[in-house]
Amino acid sequence: MVLTNQDMVDLVAFRRKLHSMPELSREEAQTAREVQAFLKATHPDWTLTDLGGHGIAAVYEGREPGPTVMVRAELDGLPIQEISDAPHRSATPGKGHLCGHDGHMAILAALARELGRQRPQRGRAILMFQPAEEDGSGAAAVVADPRFRQIAPDYAFALHNVPGLPFGRVALTEGPVNCASRGMRIVLTGKTAHASMPETGLSPVSVVADLMPKLTALGKGGLLEEDFSMVTVTHAKIGEPAFGVAPAHGEIWATLRTLTDAGMEELCASAEQLVLSVAREQGLGVEVSYDDIFHHCENAPEAVAHLRQALDAENVPYDRGDLPMRASEDFGRFGQKAPAAMFFLGAGEKHPSLHNPDYDFPDDLIPIGARVFMRTLRNLLG
Structure with missing residues (x-):
């Protein structure tokens, strides 16, 4: 040419x-x-x-x-x-x-x-x-x-x-x-309360704080071999920017990454099991969805x-x-x-x-x- x-x-x-x-x-x-x-x-x-x-x-x-x-x-x-x-x-x-x-x-x-x-x-x-x-x-x-x-x-x-x-x-x-990758969006739902009486509500604060390091720990890291996996927390949100309200809403966004599609299915299952277990233990509602899905x-x-x-x-x-x-x-x-x-x-x-x-x-x-x-x-x- x-x-x-x-x-x-x-x-x-x-x-x-x-x-x-x-x-x-x-x-x-x-x-x-x-x-x-x-x-x-x-x-x-x-x-x-x-x-x-x-x-x-x-x-x-x-x-x-x-x-x-x-x-x-x-x-x-x-x-x-x-x-x-x-x-x-x-x-x-x-x-x-x-x-x-x-x-x-x-x-x-x-x-x-x-x-x-x-x-x-x-x-x-x-x-x-x-x-x-x-x-x-x-x-x-x-x-x-x-x-x-x-x-x-x-x-x-x-x-x-x-x-x-x-x-x-x-x-x-x-x-x-x-690598395969996908964005995992976790939405946690509780009940608002006055900031002076947080015990009357149901806040996702402790669950968000607990889940972020646990999600990251699911990734094995290491060499890019068949069992490689990685979880990167990219965004988190708790409630609204107000001093008088104990929040009811929390979100965590994380990118899941594996070398293969088969590995991604396993990582998603592990992440979902973790999220549901931690959230339900605290009585919170939870929804999981995925965006930016790459095979x-x-x-x-x-x-x-x-x-x-x-x-x-x-x-x-x-x-x-x-x-x-x-x-x-x-x-x-x-x-x-x-x-x-x-x-x-x-x-x-x-x-x-x-x-x-x-x-x-x-x-x-x-x-x-x-x-x-x-x-x-x-x-x-x-």
Whole structure:
């Protein structure tokens, strides 16, 4: 794959425009319009829009029968205030593309340019711009959309940039590469009382204080092996900000994390048993619910083999790196439908970390990611 100077000028401008206008999960309407406008000039054979929300799938068909190969990027940004002096910094207060999804979209835009110039010989190339990755709902919504059957892939590929990894170096391995995680919301209900007579009410204060360290202790920690687990308390609330009322309401939010989906089922069961036991012992009502549900992401050996072949051909250095990683990724949903693999592309050892307020995607990664994906597509589709 050869990107011209003009291609790079256009792709960088596209990436930076997206960077300046971040939208949160399930709100990516304008981002989707910008992607559609860029894709239109590459003349895909057909396009699905509003897929699982604001998702877009652009289809480039070959002349002969063959496999369907999907490459995925993400549309959404984060609810984080960006700290930057760059001209393309976020123009939306409290929101920022601080995970690099703007760069991932630009990489797929580069693929669209190449596929527009030269269709695959066989099969179909699908460029999937997925909504709502950051809250874990997007891939599930895309797969649940009845129209997904029209583009069901035989292989699915994705990447994520990784600060801390040497620039342009790839981490890749078979098996689990991203942990399962989910947000556990615990709501405790008692009875209010006057602050001078707390004994006439039923307060959740002692239960909240008791549960937080006990929940954390459920996590085994340690190496990222099959029995790895972690519980992180992220938020707690007791009553309302008033001095005259002993509270009746308490909440604890915690993120549960395991290497595998099977481990997550076990951790959830243990956490629920703990919460119910402690709350009911004190006579409190209790409700448990879950948000931001991410399945673990597993790289299929046959899909990894295709990426390795492409990396070798493109002379991109790679090894196992520090995989698997604790962070979650909802690309795992696609891996439940077809052999799938994600590789992790180094953004530089000293580059600001993902989700940091000063993070910005390195534009020079665009051609590297595009070359690896394009070589994978050509190897599979011709």
